[in-house]
Amino acid sequence: MLVKVRYGERQKYVKVAETEEGYESYSTFLQKVIEKLGLPLQSELHLTDESGTEVDADVFEELLQAGNLTVKVSTGRSSVVLQNVSHTLLESDVSDTSFSVTSASSSEVSDSSESRIVLERDSGVKRVHADRESAKEMVRDVLQSKLGGEKILQEYATTKTLTDGTRRQMVNLLVADMIEVHGRIPPTHVREKCALGIITLFPCLRDPYSKNGYEHYYDADGGSGYLAWRIKTVQRNTAVQSRRCYPSTTYQDGPKSKRDFLLTCEQLTGEECREAISFMKHSADESVVKEKMKATFQCRQAMTRDQQASSTVLDVFPRFLDIPGLDGTVTCQAFYSWFIYSPQPQKAIRRVLKLARIKLSAML
């Protein structure tokens, strides 16, 4: 791997040794830069990327692997620009790259403690740079404005990474903001900007093995990534909520009906419960069956949660299969909450639903 080093008006390549275990160490590299440029041996170099974000030893190797990275290095005395170039892109990269360097005292760049170097590249690169910056600002603004966002920024500042839980929290905050601003289905370019913002603000979260480095947050190709998944979840939840408010089907006492009785209906136990179960099996009076189904709700719930009893729950409550909408048309979610009053799918209830569907199809 070659890294292009620009120092004042001079430009040099510094070779970074590459072994099977990875690249040479950060400190070795800095020493080579110092030697190559003839800087004082004890010079302290400070690396930043284009956006001014620090590039330290922890992330140096990953950024090298990412390729085509532009890095600015400054010392207390002057500034150095580095650009690493992958072997295959060497030729084109050299010719395509045009820097203009201005200095307050261009004749004495290397020694002047006052000198500042401002870098500009061609307009395309500038635009990319501007996109990154605005994406970064957007992510930063959201995190700073939302409850818990500051904590995320702090965690990254101290650990240079984010734990799994914190990453989720960040993704949740950003997706919530996107949906607030752009509606339930944020446009693809907004999602991409968000992902770009994350890895620009938090360079250590960049994936060196992917094309853009942010595909693990959002990949437009497959519509995947943490952001996409979270958006899906939110969409899913809001869809369920709106369906609950305005039921689309009109089945009476079906899986999608509200079940206020759960809070008020007195539950049968022991002998009374057994009697009700027995009565229901053969009664033709639908309204009484419904009453008894409600009154035996807790018993059914307990059976479902019992590994062994759950397999027989539909034999004990065969009238359950009378309920309209229990075939493929009813959503699992609604079934679960109807059957044992649990808002979320669980293994035990899935088993019963499968069983119910098998029994139903056998009856047809």
Added chain:
DNA sequence: AAATTCGTTTCGCAACGTAG
């Protein structure tokens, strides 16, 4: 207090449905 259990939420993928 630590370990375990149990239920919930999220992730990641696949299949399906539908609009263009």
Added chain:
DNA sequence: CTACGTTGCGAAACGAATTT
């Protein structure tokens, strides 16, 4: 047919309650 949204599912992560 393709692109995109929706839904279902299992695995894993998470968190609260319970047991040791």
